[in-house]
Amino acid sequence: xxxxxxxxLGFCGGVRRAVRMIERxxxxxxxxxxxxxxxxxxxxxxxxxxGAHVISSLEEARSGRVAITAHGVGEKVYREIEARGLxxxxxxxxxxxxxxxxxxxxAEEGFKxxxxxxxxxxxxxxxxxxxxxxxxxxxxxxxxxxxxxxAALLSQTTKGAExxxxxxxxxxxxxxGRLGELRIINTTCPETGRRYEAAKELSRWAELVLVVxxxxxxxxxxxxxxxARMGIETHLIEEAAEIDPRWLIGKERVGVTAGASTPDSAxxxxxxxxxxxxxxxxxxx
Ligand code: SF4
Numbered sequence: 001x002x003x004x005x006x007x008x009l010g011f012c013g014g015v016r017r018a019v020r021m022i023e024r025x026x027x028x029x030x031x032x033x034x035x036x037x038x039x040x041x042x043x044x045x046x047x048x049x050x051g052a053h054v055i056s057s058l059e060e061a062r063s064g065r066v067a068i069t070a071h072g073v074g075e076k077v078y079r080e081i082e083a084r085g086l087x088x089x090x091x092x093x094x095x096x097x098x099x100x101x102x103x104x105x106x107a108e109e110g111f112k113x114x115x116x117x118x119x120x121x122x123x124x125x126x127x128x129x130x131x132x133x134x135x136x137x138x139x140x141x142x143x144x145x146x147x148x149x150x151a152a153l154l155s156q157t158t159k160g161a162e163x164x165x166x167x168x169x170x171x172x173x174x175x176x177g178r179l180g181e182l183r184i185i186n187t188t189c190p191e192t193g194r195r196y197e198a199a200k201e202l203s204r205w206a207e208l209v210l211v212v213x214x215x216x217x218x219x220x221x222x223x224x225x226x227x228a229r230m231g232i233e234t235h236l237i238e239e240a241a242e243i244d245p246r247w248l249i250g251k252e253r254v255g256v257t258a259g260a261s262t263p264d265s266a267x268x269x270x271x272x273x274x275x276x277x278x279x280x281x282x283x284x285x
Pocket of ligand 1: 012070157192
């Protein structure tokens with residue numbers, strides 16, 4: 001059996017940076033994180049063990065130090081942190097920060113900000129929190145919308161440029177006639193696209209693909225969908241123990257990829273388990 005990892009997989013730059021920042025801060029003592037630092041139960045449990053407790057509201061903050069995750073938060077949350085006198089550890093990803101700034105300045109200029117994304121995703125909630133109430137999150141570009149003369153389109157960073165382009169195209173078909181001015185800001189993250197491209201490449205080669213990551217991670221689920229759409233047997237697993245040896249029967253080429261919130265240690269454990277099941281060192285690259 002030949003085993004291959006996707007060229008790009010696992011932690012993206014933003015998540016890696018956020019986890020490192022939290023780890024550094026933990027050397028100074030315990031802290032709370034407003035929401036999970038990454039959508040990966042394994043990483044969250046390890047950080048929790050070291051003193052980073054996940055809270056869902058600032059009222060629960062006990063340590064006096066609170067970390068904002070890579071997904072970022074809205075303007076009101078910063079104000080509340082300050083009002084409560086909490087020390088802020090801001091791990092917002094710089095790419096998300098750029099999207100927040102775009103949302104804020106467009107709202108300031110009087111544009112209705114339309115965000116292509118899931119309304120309940122933490123990053124989208126944060127982006128909406130910079131639009132002074134003028135923002136809305138939509139997934140369906142044909143959905144009926146109250147539109148003023150000026151509108152702007154932004155994307156949840158993890159949607160990827162390809163999906164955003166499709167969204168923009170259909171949005172134009174349906175709504176352009178009602179608009180006087182439309183701004184389009186490409187706030188997609190290149191890291192996401194690179195992961196999908198690498199997963200597709202892997203799927204062209206493999207007979208079986210294992211996608212490692214949290215089931216609560218939207219981008220991990222989409223990676224799995226991407227591979228499955230290529231017609232390849234695909235399994236999303238959170239850890240090595242979930243590998244069913246029967247999946248490997250008759251497979252000569254097995255690929256491994258991982259979501260942007262999956263730590264290197266989880267990927268290494270999956271590779272190790274596959275090697276054990278294959279009974280020899282098989283990693284090709
Ligand atoms: S996927 Fe991109 S935008 Fe999101 S945290 Fe990672 S680097 Fe930042």
